[in-house]
Amino acid sequence: MAAQSYGLVATFDSAPAIYEAAKKVRDAGYKHWDCITPFPIHGLDGAMGLKRSIVPRFSLVGGLCGFSVGMGLIYFTSAIDYPLIVGGKPFFSPLYAFPVAYELTILFTAFATIFGMFFTNRLPMHYHPVLKLDRIADAQDDKFLIVIESRDPKFNAAHTQALLEAAGGKAIAEIEA
């Protein structure tokens, strides 16, 4: 390998296998590593030692913005800028303003959630060393991978390889950066 490799990859054949292996990698103290799975495995977040996702915070901000924008828009247009008497209803009432404000709350929450998801996931990222692996198609299908990055302070080509072997990994190889 000319350049320093991105890290090591190991293949696992089943969900229980990668689950147990992940716990071992977590317990060994690695921080810059990941599991590649074709679907989300229940409990794998805990096995990897991941914290709860922060996407809900984005959603909450989005929701609050949406509600305020909705109520504010209607208040401004109907009570301040050009008040008109319609059907004997008051210029502004939170009652009739509610449907629109509610919809905007949901719309903004959805936008914020999706933005939050892309942001926390650092997506789109069309280039990534893992995507160049031959086995990536299998990893999206029915195989599971553990990838440990070489930039991790605990990374050591020999020890990390040994850990992956002990955890049951197969076809352990280097990933080119």
Added chain:
Amino acid sequence: MSTHAATASSSLPAETAAPAGASKALVVGIVGILLTAAGLFVPGNGKVIALTWLVGLSFWVAIAIGMLLLVMIHHIFDASWSVVLRRQFEHGLSAFKWLGLLFVPLLVATWVKPGSVWKWTNLDYQLHGHGTVGEDILYVKKAAFLNPTMLTVMTVAFFGLWMFLSARLRKASFTQDTDGDIKWTFHNRVTAAAGLFFTALTLTAASIYWIKSLEYHWFSTMYGVWFFANCARGALAIGVLVLLWLYARGDLKGILNTNHMHSVGQLVFAFTVFWAYISFSQYFLIWGANIPEETFWYNLREINADGFANQWKWVGMALLFGHFLFPFLYLLSYKNKIIHSRIKFIVICILATILLDMCYNILPALKDAHGDAKPFLSLNLLWVATSVIGIGGVCVWSYLRSFATTKLIPIRDPRIGECLTHHE
């Protein structure tokens, strides 16, 4: 079964503890009922006692109906996480016969002194500024539905149906503990499928007869759904309190986990939103069309004849913020659903606001000389308290008696395994 005292079956603590707690509950119940009855001796207080008694009864009957519905929904969905909760609801269902019995005074009052509870039970009742009920075309058109005979027959039928369904569901569930026969699960599904339909109809009719007809000029197709929303909320709130009580006693340690609390917390949240949806729709549509024949019911609860806001307007605001907005925002948080003290706080709030909602719907039937609703903050609240405590004490007694007769959890239920390992 272990024979060591240290690891005695956890059905044992229940057997010894329940009778003591049960009789205490019964004493509290009887005292509450007697205090409410004492209120009858205050001159001119008859209608107040009748309506506050109705508030207390509606509160507890709603909770019982909610438990019945949730048990049946559990069976229809073939749910797993709620198996342990369902057993506690089944114990709660034993209260129906006592609630039926406690309803009798209202029926007796209707026959002995017509018009003392529902004004349409007395054809000679003077309507404020109109004439008598018997002369009121709006009554005459529905006299076939609203009369003391129909009221009595229907009320008996409602309680009969609820007691019948409760008995079937309880028997099947309790018997399955002993023989583990899968046929009881199928039996329950059949009961649930038919039962849901008839319970929906009867709870709608009950809410119309007992509560909506207090103001019989008014109508709303949504009323049964509103009542259902409070039934579900009340049952879930009591369910949470029961689960937490059993956990604190040690019975459910190792059985009830964080995920159960999260799931039930999500249901409490969902029905909070549902109640708000229903109540908002009813209010909003009547507000939007602005037809006096419909708006008067809400106007009674907002302004007096002199045009100034009355206390009921603030009760309505308290419902909006206390029964919806506050629990809604509170229950968005994961922690607030799983930490026992936190979820206990919010379900107690919800129970209080359900009671407030019942007061909001029932008590404005008490009118003063101008035809305005009597204020919320008054001595009448004392009788509401004694009624709720009195009837509640009897319900708690009934629950504890039933609790002592069975296993803590449905040990042979096909979904108990999934329940015990409930994970997100």
Added chain:
Amino acid sequence: MAHADTTVAKPAILAEVKPASLPRAELVENNRSFAWVTDKICGIIEGKTPTWWWVCFTLACALASFTVMGIVYLVSAGVGVWGLANPVNWGWAIVNFVFWIGIGHAGTLISAILCLLRQKWRTSINRAAEAMTIFAVVCAGIFPVFHVGRVWFAWFLFPIPNANGIWQNFRSPLEWDVFAVSTYGTVSVLFWYVGLIPDLAVLRDRFNRAGNKLRATLYGIFAMGWRGSNRNWSNYEMAYLILAGVSTPLVLSVHTIVSFDFAISLLPGWHTTIFPPYFVAGAIFSGFGMVLTLMLPLRAIYKMEDLITQYHIDCMCKIVLATGTIVGYAYGMEFFIAWYGANPYEGFAFINRAFGNYAWAYWIMIACNVITPQFFWFKKVRQNTAFVWVLSIFVNVGMWFERFVITVTSLARDFLPSSWGYYSPTIVDIMTFFGTFGVFSVLFLLFIRFLPVMPMAEIKAVMPQADPHAGHDHH
């Protein structure tokens, strides 16, 4: 597993627990592997376009052209070419709008609400159902947009300053509809797209491996570089759950706001407080009918019996039954309170529906909505897929008629007999409406040809092999 208290001894009662045996239905039958699922679903996209697809596509395009012609004629000649006239100023246009929006709701229900209720069986139908939602919203949107007459001013509905010099009327439910339907369309597309990302990645990598760089790039662009990282899955699952949590109140609110179009008024037969949940239940009812109509043939053609099992069909039939019964409850309540309220106009509205000049529409509605779902009580019926398919068509026919009965009867005969009239659609109305089935079919056929018709990742996640604790001894 319960992690509550590891220090406390387990309660002794746990030793007595011995569940009666009632295995849950397998969600994927015949012990299929993950690879089988991937191959089955990707195979449809990777293979050659089947002849039946071309035939259907051609027919769908032909049918869709009716809508195009109808709309072009409408815009060039004016709204008079439709049958709308005093007193019935809302006719087929709004009926068709509510019809299509209602159908769309089942998709969101399956994706969002069944997700929140943890009903795992939703996984094989939710992608197609969500696609159905989006295409239904497209078809629905055609009507309010074009019924305004001067379509080039349709943007006046949005809260931006316009040539009229006044702001939009936010007190009107029709304005709320603008926000509701726009939000619904947008969020549905976003939710559907987010769900597609992992599957697009699968296709990208498969095409790469097969050497088809063009298709790999096309799918790859939209896959956003998804690589299956569990750190990504963690955020993804949270976002998905939140979107499901937000789509649920959205779908309930959209049809509620649609019901407000009617219920906020004071017309007898329209102004009744139960409309919101009644419309929502009706929407779910019709939507599931459409899901069955679409999925049963799809299942047969692509031999998906292992993925859309009898259990799935059972669940869908039961939901049709339940929501149909709720609709029946609402019919009963409306009728009862019309009598109880003693309002002569309200009472007349209901007698007129059953025995007036639109009685034929009313009884079709009752037969289709109240009677047909009752067949689903019977297991034998639910297991006969051809019969279920026929019943699902009746469900949708019935729901169209329900909106027709509600809209037209209350307008045709309202308070003053001197204003009474009879409404008939014109050929333009009819062609435009039936053409929308073509529009829907074109979009749906394109979807099944080019996109994964089922969410592979979600299906795999509910298969027994996905359980990381499999093989360990636990309850």
